[in-house]
Amino acid sequence: MRIPLSATSHLDTVVTADAALVYAASQHLLNVRLGEISQVMADVAVFFSRHLQTGQWLLSGLYSVTPAQNLWLQQGQWLGSYQPVCMQTYPLLLGADPSQLMLVDDSRVLQQGAAPGAMPLFTENGQPSDYLRRKKAMLDKDLQQEYLTFQFVKTVNALGLIKELDLHLLQADGSSQLIKGLATVDEDKLQLLSAEQLQQLHQQGYLLLLHAMLLSITRLNRLIQLHNLQPDGQRPNGQHPGSQLLKSIKLEISRSAHG
Template sequence: MAKLTELKSKDHQDLKLSEDAMIKHAASQHVCNLQAHEVANAATCFPVFMTRSSTAGQIVLSAMMSFTVKENLFVQDKTWQSVFQPTSFRTYPLFLMQSPENEKQCTIGFDESSSDLSNETGLPLFTSEGKASPLLSEKTQLLEAELGHMRQTYEFTEALNKLDLLKAVDLQVHYQSGEVAVIKGLITVDEDKIQSIDNQALDELRKKGYLAPMYAMLISLFQVNVLITKHNQLTSHNKIKTVKIEVSKDTTAS
C-alpha cells in the first residue's frame, strides 16, 4: 500500500471523491479482504478462503471474485453485480492508519496520489463549514468499526490455526483448451478435523461464535461453480471446463 496521509478538514476541506471510485477499484480486484463477521454473508456470493500475508505472515480472510488477476466477474457495465458488498470496497479509497500524533491510536488516511480524489470534481468529503459530509461520516463509521472486527478476525483465525483445523488447498483451473492454471496459497477449514476435535474445544468454538463462519467457509466452496459460470458467460474464448480443489502438497501455506 502507498504511504497514507492523515485526512484533516483544515488541510483537505476541498477534497472530493470520484463518483465511480469504488466500482473502478472493485473492477480490478480478483480477491477482496474480509473480516470474520462478513464471512457468512460473503459465502452466499463468493468462495471464501484464507491466505497467509506475504509480509507479516498473518492469516487473512478473502473472497475470490475471479480466477484471473485484476479481473472481477461481479463488476459488469460499471455496476456491482452482487447482493453483498465487502466493507473494504465500501470504504475505498480511505483507510485506517496509525495516528502521526499517537502511535497507539488510529485515524483515517488516504493516498494523495490517488486519481479518485481531487479538489475539482466529485462528491465532497467535507461541508463548507469543514465538517464531515454524510459520505465521509458513513465511511468513517465503517472504518472505526473495523478496529474491533480486525481483532475478532485475528482471534478467529488464530483459534482455528492453534486447533489445527486449517488445510492448504490448490485450485486447478482446467480450461477447454487443455491449459491448466493452478492457484496456490489458499487455506480452508478442514472438515474432517472438525469432526474429530473433542467436545470441550468444539463447545469453546461455539461459545465464541466461530462455528458459523467456519461452516460458511466450507459451504462457500460451492460458489466456485458460480465463478465458472460467470467466467464462461463473459468470455468467448478459453472457457473453463472444470475447477478441482486439491489438498496442497506445499504445507508451508498453512
C-alpha cells in the same frame, strides 16, 4: 500512496460515486471480516489467504482466478448482493493512530471541486461531511472486526483446522493450471475435535462460520460461469490462470504444505 486527511489539505476534495467499484475492479481477492462471512458467501467462496507482507492468514473472498480482475464487476455494475467494507470505505483508511484518517492518493476517485454524484469530505467551514462521518464510523467498526477476525483465525489455526489448497483449473481444451496460496477449513480435522473443543467453538460463534466457509466453496460454480461468459476480447491472454474457458475447479491439499 497514503496521505493524512485534513481539512486544510482536502477542503475541496470530493470522492467519486464509483470509488468502491474502481477499487474492486483490480482485486481478484477482497478482504473479508468475520462479521461479513455470511454476506460474502452469498456471492463467492471465502478462503484463508496470506497477508503479502506479514504472511499471516486473512479471510478473503475469491472474485476471479485471474490476478487484477474481478468478475463481479461487469460494465460498471456490481453483480454481487454485498460489497465488503474494504470496498465501501475506499479510498479512506485508519492510520496507525485510529483517530487519524488516511487517504489513498488515487486520482481515479479523488477530484477537486464539485462533481456530479461525488461526495465532499468536508463542509465549507472545514467540518467533516456526513459522508466522511459515515465512513469513519464504518472504519471504526471495521477495526473491531479486524481484531475479532484475528482472534478467529488464531483459534482456528491453533486447532490445526487451516488446510492449504491447490486449486486446479481444468480448462475446456483439456489443459490445466494451478493456483496456490489459498486455504480452507480442514473438515476431517474438524470432525476429530473433542466434544469439549466443539462446544468451545460453538460458544465462540466460530463453528457455524467454519461450516459456512466450507459451504461457500460451492460458489466456485458461479465464478466459472462468470469467467466463461466473458467476451473473448476481455478474457486475459497468455499464461494467466484461467485465460481459457474453464470446465471445473478442483481443490486438492497443497503438496507444498504436506511435504
